Amino acid sequence: DGGITQSPKYLFRKEGQNVTLSCEQNLNHDAMYWYRQDPGQGLRLIYYSQIVNDFQKGDIAEGYSVSREKKESFPLTVTSAQKNPTAFYLCASSPAGWTQYFGPGTRLLVL
Amino acid sequence: DQQVKQNSPSLSVQEGRISILNCDYTNSMFDYFLWYKKYPAEGPTFLISISSIKDKNEDGRFTVFLNKSAKHLSLHIVPSQPGDSAVYFCAASVYGNKLVFGAGTILRVKS
Numbered sequence: 001d002g003g004i005t006q007s008p009k010y011l012f013r014k015e016g017q018n019v020t021l022s023c024e025q026n027l028n029h030d031a032m033y034w035y036r037q038d039p040g041q042g043l044r045l046i047y048y049s050q051i052v053n054d055f056q057k058g059d060i061a062e063g064y065s066v067s068r069e070k071k072e073s074f075p076l077t078v079t080s081a082q083k084n085p086t087a088f089y090l091c092a093s094s095p096a097g098w099t100q101y102f103g104p105g106t107r108l109l110v111l
Numbered sequence: 112d113q114q115v116k117q118n119s120p121s122l123s124v125q126e127g128r129i130s131i132l133n134c135d136y137t138n139s140m141f142d143y144f145l146w147y148k149k150y151p152a153e154g155p156t157f158l159i160s161i162s163s164i165k166d167k168n169e170d171g172r173f174t175v176f177l178n179k180s181a182k183h184l185s186l187h188i189v190p191s192q193p194g195d196s197a198v199y200f201c202a203a204s205v206y207g208n209k210l211v212f213g214a215g216t217i218l219r220v221k222s
Contacts, residue, residue: 040214042214
């Protein structure tokens, strides 16, 4: 089955801890994206990558980091510098732009 | 600066009737528009899209209308079904690059 998987479904972070959210796709899409959704708000772009070994900051990149070493994988690290990390995180992919397809999401909670 | 606005936070419609969801945008460079449907704690599902060279696109019960002069698009769902109850996001992009999302409209279809 082709699709986008995100893990874990729920993630808990302690103060001062870095955590990494996984995103994998087997759709052979070139571009991948990370969004954050807060209650009552739309999706805001954190980082995106249009090709392997290259990525760009989105609108709210501070406190986050990414890597794109493989076409299929685009992990997101939420660093201790992100002071308000509690949110629903969504990964998406698309064939060289245009329509983006989303994974099921990871909910990050702070202990 | 909200470039994509969904001014109605919620909409309630009777089953079998038409649902009309609206979206306004400010950036005249946007050339591709999409609608996504989202259930709680899940990733958004792509519904329908429209290019700026068109003013209408249909897919089954879903039709999207684009009025470029008014910078307005709308999604029509006919007939509405209880399973359509969800949050609907409109999104826009320039040349298929990163999407800008509206805040979403909650649709409730009553049976």
